[in-house]
Amino acid sequence: MTAIIQLENVSYRYPIGEEWVLKDVSLEIKKGSFVSIVGNNGSGKTTLCNILRGFIPHFHKGELEGAITLEGQDLSGFQLGQLGEKVGFVFQNPFIQISGVKDNVFGEIAYGLENLGVPVEEIYERVEEVLTLVNIQHLRDKNPFELSGGQRQRVALASIIVMEPDILVIDEPSSQLDPIGTEQVFEIIRLMKEKGKTIILVEHKMDLVAEYSDELIVLDQGKVLMQGPTRDVLADPLFRKANIQYPHVTEIALELQEMGVDLNFVPIRDSEITTCFKHNRGDV
Amino acid sequence: MMTKIILDDVSFTYPDGTTANENLSLDIPSGQRVAIIGQNGAGKTTAVKLMNGLLKPTAGEVHVGEWNTKDKTTAQLSRKVGYVFQNPDDQIFHNEVIDEVRFGPRNMGFDDEKIEDITNWAIDLCGISDYREENPYNMPYSMRKFVTIASVIAMDCDVIILDEPTAGQDKIGLALLGKMLKELEKLGKTVITITHDMEFVTEHFERIVVMANRRIIADGKASDIFYQEDILQESMLKPPAVAQMGALLGLPKGLLHKSELVAYLKEQYVNGEKVQ
Ligand SMILES: Nc1ncnc2c1ncn2[C@@H]1O[C@H](COP(=O)(O)OP(=O)(O)OP(=O)(O)O)[C@@H](O)[C@H]1O
Ligand SMILES: Nc1ncnc2c1ncn2[C@@H]1O[C@H](COP(=O)(O)OP(=O)(O)O)[C@@H](O)[C@H]1O
Numbered sequence: 001m002t003a004i005i006q007l008e009n010v011s012y013r014y015p016i017g018e019e020w021v022l023k024d025v026s027l028e029i030k031k032g033s034f035v036s037i038v039g040n041n042g043s044g045k046t047t048l049c050n051i052l053r054g055f056i057p058h059f060h061k062g063e064l065e066g067a068i069t070l071e072g073q074d075l076s077g078f079q080l081g082q083l084g085e086k087v088g089f090v091f092q093n094p095f096i097q098i099s100g101v102k103d104n105v106f107g108e109i110a111y112g113l114e115n116l117g118v119p120v121e122e123i124y125e126r127v128e129e130v131l132t133l134v135n136i137q138h139l140r141d142k143n144p145f146e147l148s149g150g151q152r153q154r155v156a157l158a159s160i161i162v163m164e165p166d167i168l169v170i171d172e173p174s175s176q177l178d179p180i181g182t183e184q185v186f187e188i189i190r191l192m193k194e195k196g197k198t199i200i201l202v203e204h205k206m207d208l209v210a211e212y213s214d215e216l217i218v219l220d221q222g223k224v225l226m227q228g229p230t231r232d233v234l235a236d237p238l239f240r241k242a243n244i245q246y247p248h249v250t251e252i253a254l255e256l257q258e259m260g261v262d263l264n265f266v267p268i269r270d271s272e273i274t275t276c277f278k279h280n281r282g283d284v
Numbered sequence: 285m286m287t288k289i290i291l292d293d294v295s296f297t298y299p300d301g302t303t304a305n306e307n308l309s310l311d312i313p314s315g316q317r318v319a320i321i322g323q324n325g326a327g328k329t330t331a332v333k334l335m336n337g338l339l340k341p342t343a344g345e346v347h348v349g350e351w352n353t354k355d356k357t358t359a360q361l362s363r364k365v366g367y368v369f370q371n372p373d374d375q376i377f378h379n380e381v382i383d384e385v386r387f388g389p390r391n392m393g394f395d396d397e398k399i400e401d402i403t404n405w406a407i408d409l410c411g412i413s414d415y416r417e418e419n420p421y422n423m424p425y426s427m428r429k430f431v432t433i434a435s436v437i438a439m440d441c442d443v444i445i446l447d448e449p450t451a452g453q454d455k456i457g458l459a460l461l462g463k464m465l466k467e468l469e470k471l472g473k474t475v476i477t478i479t480h481d482m483e484f485v486t487e488h489f490e491r492i493v494v495m496a497n498r499r500i501i502a503d504g505k506a507s508d509i510f511y512q513e514d515i516l517q518e519s520m521l522k523p524p525a526v527a528q529m530g531a532l533l534g535l536p537k538g539l540l541h542k543s544e545l546v547a548y549l550k551e552q553y554v555n556g557e558k559v560q
């Protein structure tokens with residue numbers, strides 16, 4: 001797989017900030033992969049997302065160093081609008097994603113496609129499909145500003161995936177969702193990956209992150225602490241240094257390992273709880 | 285300081301015709317810690333807004349201490365029941381954290397000393413002392429949420445309602461919230477918390493109210509709720525990860541805490557007792 005996004009020695013600080021928020025970040029995102037960015041709050045995840053979609057430096061000025069390329073081209077050569085078509089961005093705070101241009105959910109989701117000049121019939125088809133996919137058919141006529149938090153978060157996600165951008169940058173899309181809704185969002189993201197999209201996800205829910213992502217990027221105080229296949233990163237003792245939540249099954253297995261229980265491997269999915277431990281005394 | 289909250293057969297319909305709450309009856313004694321959980325759109329936020337007078341019931345009655353909310357203004361009620369909005373941006377209107385937090389206690393008419401003390405206490409408890417002079421809009425979302433929590437607890441209300449404080453929090457933020465709940469309990473505060481984090485609920489709450497489709501469908505202990513399939517299904521909930529692993533291992537129902545599962549597994553798989 002080829003790299004679709006590359007960052008080389010990228011550092012950034014906000015106009016009013018004294019400190020560098022990202023420090024010497026180098027990373028590579030492969031086309032068609034599902035990469036999750038994990039890290040504690042304030043580690044720079046949202047800032048990194050804003051660089052990937054060109055909001056930095058187009059909107060937030062500040063100081064940006066290093067090289068960023070998208071499909072081999074220097075990112076600074078792209079217009080913000082051009083980037084917007086390539087890179088779909090779902091905001092961390094769903095309350096600010098809603099444009100408010102239309103007074104109903106259907107219109108809100110259709111709005112981006114209208115702007116692109118997509119034929120009306122196709123717009124209808126695509127919006128219907130997304131309303132069903134994201135489970136918000138029953139909200140289609142509601143005012144987007146009169147929705148519950150989780151409902152708004154679904155509308156925000158829908159309004160981006162309906163555009164079918166090649167790259168999806170999704171900043172904590174499930175923060176306001178109920179547990180089943182959260183799983184559904186991960187399934188939707190997986191579906192996008194199957195359609196060939198490249199996924200960059202920021203999430204704290206590590207059980208699901210571990211189950212769904214191909215690769216992890218671990219940010220720690222503005223630096224890339226680790227990047228690699230999900231399983232390798234979680235099994236590496238270095239991960240503990242970032243003080244991030246482990247998947248629950250991993251946490252439990254590592255705790256037992258410390259108590260002297262041998263592991264066949266470091267589990268990262270719930271189902272592996274039945275096979276990860278060695279030497280079942282019950283079998284003696 | 286006794287502010288009991290009672291919902292007596294309360295229903296609420298928004299102006300656009302959406303009925304968000306139907307026949308809610310709930311009794312929250314003073315000083316209790318309660319979690320409200322349940323599917324998106326179930327009516328949780330609406331229910332708590334009825335408790336602090338931001339909304340008034342369409343039918344039924346809401347009592348806050350001796351008061352019926354229909355006879356009181358939101359301003360009066362918000363002195364007894366502090367509400368931290370689900371969306372922090374609905375609440376923040378100062379350019380500096382310290383001004384934002386100080387606003388509430390000043391508005392309550394506390395004397396200068398109490399204003400300073402309680403502002404500092406709230407800022408410390410919320411882990412934002414390093415951000416006192418920061419503009420809240422330059423802070424990450426999750427820390428902005430702590431700014432709004434600080435500004436509400438600094439008002440020293442009897443009842444504090446937190447609407448999804450766990451959303452987007454990392455491990456450190458969750459630990460901070462846990463500690464805060466304990467502090468507030470010591471002070472005798474009633475704390476009502478809406479959350480979608482099932483581990484957090486199991487760890488910190490004795491009483492859990494479950495909502496689905498405009499109604500309260502369960503009210504009890506974690507051990508009662510997380511092993512009832514029909515309730516979980518109706519409210520789009522999942523039991524904590526530990527319970528799911530317990531089920532995979534074929535363990536008896538009732539397991540909810542990590543420590544219980546670790547103890548069990550340690551017993552089962554002990555290093556050195558192996559037979560190849
Ligand atoms: N201002 C409003 N006008 C009209 N309908 C509304 C308004 N706010 C919420 N609703 C509707 O009322 C119902 C309950 O919403 P509420 O915000 O109480 O849900 P919730 O349980 O807090 O959900 P979430 O977990 O997503 O925050 C939903 O169907 C929602 O669409
Ligand atoms: N607009 C801004 N102006 C100044 N500093 C900012 C701004 N946005 C974020 N920051 C700072 O940058 C750092 C990283 O923030 P952010 O990227 O939001 O982290 P994360 O998404 O990992 O929680 C934090 O210290 C934050 O206070």
Ligand SMILES: [Mg+2]
Nearest residue numbers: 045046092424
């Ligand atoms: Mg962020």
Ligand SMILES: [Mg+2]
Nearest residue numbers: 148149329370
């Ligand atoms: Mg809500």
